[in-house]
Amino acid sequence: MLQAITLILLCQLAGEITVQMLDLPFPGPVLGMLLLFVGLMVRGEIPDGLKQVSDFLLRHLALLFVPAGVGLMAHFGLVARDWMPILAALVVSTALALVVTMAILSALIRFRSRSDE
Amino acid sequence: MNEEFIDIWAFLAASPLLWLTMTLVVFLASLWLNRRLGGSMVLHPVLLSMALLMGILLLTGTDYDTYFDGAQFIHFMLGPATVALAIPLFEFRHEIRKLLFPLLIAGMTGACVAAASAVMMATVLGADRVTLLSLAPKSVTSPIAMGIAEKIGGLPSLTAALVLLTGAIGCMLSPLLIRLMGIEDDRVKGFAMGLSAHGFGTAQAFGISATAGAFAGLGLSLAGIMTAFLLPGVLPWLPGLSS
Numbered sequence: 072m073l074q075a076i077t078l079i080l081l082c083q084l085a086g087e088i089t090v091q092m093l094d095l096p097f098p099g100p101v102l103g104m105l106l107l108f109v110g111l112m113v114r115g116e117i118p119d120g121l122k123q124v125s126d127f128l129l130r131h132l133a134l135l136f137v138p139a140g141v142g143l144m145a146h147f148g149l150v151a152r153d154w155m156p157i158l159a160a161l162v163v164s165t166a167l168a169l170v171v172t173m174a175i176l177s178a179l180i181r182f183r184s185r186s187d188e
Numbered sequence: 189m190n191e192e193f194i195d196i197w198a199f200l201a202a203s204p205l206l207w208l209t210m211t212l213v214v215f216l217a218s219l220w221l222n223r224r225l226g227g228s229m230v231l232h233p234v235l236l237s238m239a240l241l242m243g244i245l246l247l248t249g250t251d252y253d254t255y256f257d258g259a260q261f262i263h264f265m266l267g268p269a270t271v272a273l274a275i276p277l278f279e280f281r282h283e284i285r286k287l288l289f290p291l292l293i294a295g296m297t298g299a300c301v302a303a304a305s306a307v308m309m310a311t312v313l314g315a316d317r318v319t320l321l322s323l324a325p326k327s328v329t330s331p332i333a334m335g336i337a338e339k340i341g342g343l344p345s346l347t348a349a350l351v352l353l354t355g356a357i358g359c360m361l362s363p364l365l366i367r368l369m370g371i372e373d374d375r376v377k378g379f380a381m382g383l384s385a386h387g388f389g390t391a392q393a394f395g396i397s398a399t400a401g402a403f404a405g406l407g408l409s410l411a412g413i414m415t416a417f418l419l420p421g422v423l424p425w426l427p428g429l430s431s
Contacts, residue, residue: 079268086271096339096416098331100270101409107274117275125272128265129401133234133391134215135266138259139330139352140238144245145252146349156313160323161350164306165357168327168384169365172298172407176376179290 075120082107201250207258214240232359234388266387270329273390273409276402283375283399284406291379295410298383302327302411303419322346324423325415326354329386332412340420351386358385359392374400382407 086103089095095102111117143150150157200206218236225231245255256263277284284291303324310323321342325333330351337347362381371377374397381389382404390408394401 076268079271082271082274083267096332096335096420097413098270098329098335100267101329101332101412103267103271104274104277104409107271108277111274111278112281117278122275125275128269128272129276129394132269132387132394134212134237135262135269136234136352136355136387136391137211137215137237137241138256138263139266139348140234140356141241141245141255141259142252143238143349143352144242146346149343149346150349150353153310153315153319156310156315157319157323157350157353159313160306160310160315161326161354161357162361163309164302165327165354165384166361166365167305168298168302169358169362169380170369171301172294172380172383173365173369173371173376175297176290176294176379177371177373179293180287180373180376183287183290 072120072123075118075124078121079103079107079124082110201248202254204258204261207250207255208261209258210244211237211241211259211262214244232356232392234359234391235356273405276398276405280399280402284403287375291406291410294379295383295407296414298380298407299327299411299414300418300422302384303415303422318343319346321423323350324419326350327384327386328412328415329408332416336416336419340423352388355385355388358389362389362392375403378403379407383411386411 082103083100084103085106086101087099089102090097090099215233215237218233218240222231222233222236241255244250245252303326306323306326307320310320315323318341321340322337322344324340324342325336325347327333328336328351330348333347333351334344336342337344358381362377362385366377377396378390378393378400381393381400383389384407385392386408390401390404393404
């Protein structure tokens with residue numbers, strides 16, 4: 072358990088350092104995830120403790136957004152200024168992104184399973 | 189008695205313990221309440237917690253910085269949780285590899301649609317330029333989105349707020365759209381939710397199934413990485429932003 076937590080933090084740390092040094096446009100934890108993924112591929116299996124820690128973290132993922140979410144409070148003024156275009160843009164674009172992604176992916180999956188037969 | 193209470197409150201309100209505990213208590217209460225009310229997504233536990241905590245902070249006259257001093261311990265776990273997404277990705281690596289090409293095509297199109305439609309819609313409705321630039325990266329997980337906004341000349345703090353709203357809206361819309369489109373494949377549901385509603389969508393997808401969660405993690409990473417690389421190049425061609 073302790074080793075697993077240390078491993079995850081080490082991956083994140085290595086990610087952060089690399090991102091800073093190479094001035095990459097995405098955050099350290101994303102690179103840390105890639106590092107851990109490559110490590111797992113090399114090892115070929117997930118160590119027991121690591122599975123437990125990741126299950127715990129991901130099962131409660133929603134909670135982790137609450138502190139940042141409350142920060143919306145600090146932006147009431149900014150959002151209030153353009154609230155109508157903002158809300159319309161967010162609702163329409165999020166709906167479109169969901170629909171387009173689901174439509175394309177299920178069409179491609181269907182196409183593939185048909186060509187496999 | 190009253191004075192004593194004020195003293196204790198003054199001590200507690202300034203300590204990280206109170207707001208850390210309060211966040212957990214409010215979240216657990218929201219989960220319970222959401223379940224009692226039939227699990228409606230309009231009352232998503234995260235949204236409910238946010239609203240309740242904002243209310244508590246406003247009522248007690250506590251500013252966000254004081255709150256965050258305590259809540260940052262929870263916020264910090266976002267980094268390790270992102271790293272931990274490697275585990276479901278690894279567990280589902282065979283399924284992902286089988287669908288690599290469809291996932292890349294759907295992911296790239298979805299990410300472009302999310303950014304372009306948001307900017308165009310807001311342009312038509314007359315939002316100002318800074319709002320537009322802050323709006324473009326909104327479908328991406330907040331640390332990436334804030335970095336992009338800074339790079340293209342938007343307001344990172346406004347982007348952070350828009351990212352959160354997008355996540356919340358995605359959580360409310362996705363069950364409805366999934367039902368309307370008759371999608372039954374958890375891989376498709378999860379991938380679209382992670383791609384269009386980042387961590388919020390991913391959290392919700394883990395509630396559907398482990399498969400949906402793994403594909404949501406993939407959608408989240410793909411949207412983040414692609415938007416980070418593509419958006420700065422694509423943006424000048426969008427109407428309303430050509431300078």
